[in-house]
Amino acid sequence: MKGIGKGFTLIELLVAIAMLGVLATGVLVAINPLERLALARDAQRKTAISQLARALQSYYINHAATSNPFPPNSYTFMNALVADGDLRTVLPMISNTTACLGGVYSQNNFCYYNDGANAYTMVHLESQKEKSRCSADESPYYIWDFGRGKIGVVCVGSLWCIVGGCTFLP
Numbered sequence: 001m002k003g004i005g006k007g008f009t010l011i012e013l014l015v016a017i018a019m020l021g022v023l024a025t026g027v028l029v030a031i032n033p034l035e036r037l038a039l040a041r042d043a044q045r046k047t048a049i050s051q052l053a054r055a056l057q058s059y060y061i062n063h064a065a066t067s068n069p070f071p072p073n074s075y076t077f078m079n080a081l082v083a084d085g086d087l088r089t090v091l092p093m094i095s096n097t098t099a100c101l102g103g104v105y106s107q108n109n110f111c112y113y114n115d116g117a118n119a120y121t122m123v124h125l126e127s128q129k130e131k132s133r134c135s136a137d138e139s140p141y142y143i144w145d146f147g148r149g150k151i152g153v154v155c156v157g158s159l160w161c162i163v164g165g166c167t168f169l170p
Contacts, residue, residue: 038127041096045123046142048091052078052110052121053144053151055087060119060146062086070114070146073105077112098124098139101156111141118147125153133169143168
């Protein structure tokens with residue numbers, strides 16, 4: 001009976017596996033992979049709005065002498081930027097986002113509006129980090145306001161804050 005007493009019992013192994021399971025669950029909760037994915041998608045959206053802002057500025061420079069120096073309000077506004085050479089290709093569809101509110105045009109879930117003197121492009125943000133910056137009845141949007149030359153996060157309720165009424169978050 002020399003071999004008895006060496007090794008682990010079944011109970012000890014089960015306790016060790018249970019402890020590892022609890023630790024793994026704790027790590028997953030702390031990391032919150034769904035929020036990390038949402039933050040990554042928000043970063044992609046912000047980059048895309050910056051790209052649209054540069055394309056709209058270029059379009060404006062090329063059409064400043066016309067009565068409306070911005071692409072027309074339409075559900076294909078990016079096509080005008082591509083046709084003019086200001087944008088290489090229409091930006092792909094955004095998933096996991098909210099549609100634009102009424103009165104604002106959307107192509108692939110990127111919102112756009114121009115009033116002839118100013119242009120805006122925006123996209124809904126989904127991460128809890130951005131949502132927590134707004135009140136319960138508002139949603140976070142990343143917006144570029146041509147007239148003010150600003151880009152950033154705004155909280156939007158049921159009505160758009162366009163025409164100079166958006167308050168950019170710090």
